[in-house]
Amino acid sequence: MNVEREKQAAAEAAAEYVADGMTVGLGTGSTVAYLLPALARRRLSIRCVASSPRTEHAARELGLSVEPFGSIDRLDVTIDGADQITPDGWLIKGGGAAHTREKVVAAAADQFVVIADSTKPVEALRPPVPLELLTFGLSATQRRLRPVKLRGVPASPDGGVIADYLGPVDDPARLAARLSATPGLVDHGLFPPELVAVVLIGHDDEVERRLLRRP
Ligand SMILES: O=C(CO)[C@H](O)[C@H](O)COP(=O)(O)O
Numbered sequence: 001m002n003v004e005r006e007k008q009a010a011a012e013a014a015a016e017y018v019a020d021g022m023t024v025g026l027g028t029g030s031t032v033a034y035l036l037p038a039l040a041r042r043r044l045s046i047r048c049v050a051s052s053p054r055t056e057h058a059a060r061e062l063g064l065s066v067e068p069f070g071s072i073d074r075l076d077v078t079i080d081g082a083d084q085i086t087p088d089g090w091l092i093k094g095g096g097a098a099h100t101r102e103k104v105v106a107a108a109a110d111q112f113v114v115i116a117d118s119t120k121p122v123e124a125l126r127p128p129v130p131l132e133l134l135t136f137g138l139s140a141t142q143r144r145l146r147p148v149k150l151r152g153v154p155a156s157p158d159g160g161v162i163a164d165y166l167g168p169v170d171d172p173a174r175l176a177a178r179l180s181a182t183p184g185l186v187d188h189g190l191f192p193p194e195l196v197a198v199v200l201i202g203h204d205d206e207v208e209r210r211l212l213r214r215p
Contacts, residue, residue, distance in 0.1 A: 008209050009206070013207045015110060021045060025051065026078075035079055036062050052059075086122060088193055090191070099189040103187055103191060105143035113200065118204075124170075128187050130151075131163045133160060137183070145185070148163070172192075173182075
């Protein structure tokens with residue numbers, strides 16, 4: 001297994017989902033790093049929004065047009081990586097701490113395409129689940145979310161504190177509802193299958209395509 005080649009194969013397959021004139025959400029991470037040159041090579045006329053300063057910088061360096069995500073109210077497609085993917089399409093994202101913005105660009109898209117290498121599919125989700133927390137009331141929020149650990153990385157571009165929930169993830173829908181209902185939590189890295197249209201997984205040189213939702 002060559003993980004880098006698998007990431008590249010999945011990312012290049014995902015670039016084919018983008019057509020001229022589209023608005024495109026760009027995720028964050030090492031798999032997305034292969035998507036950006038693949039998109040740039042296609043020389044399409046597209047408008048992109050980026051889920052992180054890292055991606056924005058890399059995309060601009062390659063000549064892609066990146067706009068602020070303020071006045072564009074929908075995206076045609078968003079493409080992003082994932083840390084864990086279950087057979088029914090639940091994801092854990094946020095290994096790179098960008099999950100809040102990543103969820104915003106995924107939810108704004110008609111089609112959310114997930115790209116991954118063959119180490120990402122799992123039978124069942126397991127901790128950690130990335131979190132973003134407000135600094136205001138941080139200790140009280142941490143207490144409500146126990147077991148939780150601050151990651152000790154720089155704040156998000158929106159000033160949020162990055163942490164990880166370390167408890168069981170046996171029932172992702174229930175946990176997602178509990179996390180979302182916790183005051184002081186900005187967002188969490190559990191992405192439900194309803195968000196996901198397609199999952200592309202690299203297996204050596206082949207790409208497995210899992211269709212979850214038709215556009
Ligand atoms: O959620 C993410 C960043 O917040 C990434 O998409 C996820 O961590 C996968 O990253 P990689 O493609 O580097 O394995």
